[in-house]
Amino acid sequence: MKTSRMQVMLAVLAGCVLLVIAAVYFAEPAHSLPGFFPGHVSAGSSEAAHHHVKHGIAALAVALAAFAYAWFATGPAARRSHTTA
């Protein structure tokens, strides 16, 4: 499978962004999350103090998947397929 340098860079970038998102979910309660984050609620809500740990785990899982993709896409097998193509 041929993989462009751009795809690898996008995967690494997405992985980094998702890591940050995961950290925010782990660290901040629901009312302190940025408004555009799924799970954000107003300070008066009964769920305001809830930490969306599951959302954080989901973001972390996708981040690791993105890094794994980039790792293999720049490995020896990918380089061999590039030189033989």
Place this chain on the structure above:
Amino acid sequence: MISYFQAAILGIVQGIAEPFPVSSLGHGVILPRAFGWNIHQNDDFFLAFLVATHLATALVLLGFFWEDWKRIVAGVVRSLREREIREGDADARLGWLLIIGTIPVGLIGLLLEKPLRSVFASPASAAAFLIANGLMLLGAERLRRRVVATDAVGSDERLSHMSWRNAGFVGTAQAIGLIPGFSRSGATMSAGLVAGLSNEDAARFAFLLATPIIGAAALLKVPDLLGPAGNGVRGPALVGAICAAITTYFAVKFLLRFFETNRLTPFGIYCVTAGVLLTLAFAAGL
């Protein structure tokens, strides 16, 4: 609360229904209603109880396939070190197929498990979905691709030839098991058949896929069992977990042998029949 007798019955049913393609969640919803027990799917104490039985199921599955998991994990680590999955490294490829199959259902489960459970928690809807689960199993047997004879090659070797796309498809199919009445293992096996696996290989892949997802889901909720929601239910939960562990072991042992020569058809017929009878019974006011 749950009595020790109820815990034992629910544990036995969980242990059998989790690996069998007949929906453990559906049976967990329907059984208390059918027996007239005052237990509901969304009761905090019942959710705490389910954590223990699911953890027991996951541990038994892990123990059952322990040697396989050691090879698979070693394969994944080897591939990461070498930054490639070498030609013929079946363990590494199977490991990554399992990871790819686990990611979609993991994400869907993390984000949608609670809303799905609360929307579809009634025994009547579980009975209706049990019918749909049976039709899915029967349909998968009809749609299955013709599988070539592969007796000489090991199951893991055959599974490792599955495409990445098919692994994602089979893994995503598991998510339907979040709806009470649909079986996670049934969906995985059905998708495996449609993707071209034999019954034996589809069952093995389903059990391997089940271990991380059931284990992770249960571990995430262990605080519920240890917290206030678990007060008064830990004793019955322990009994239920032991019963679930014993029955899971024998259920997996039976199914691996059963699917060497048999199909999903009997389970499909059971689900449709039980679903229709229960729907009629609930409509009649049971």
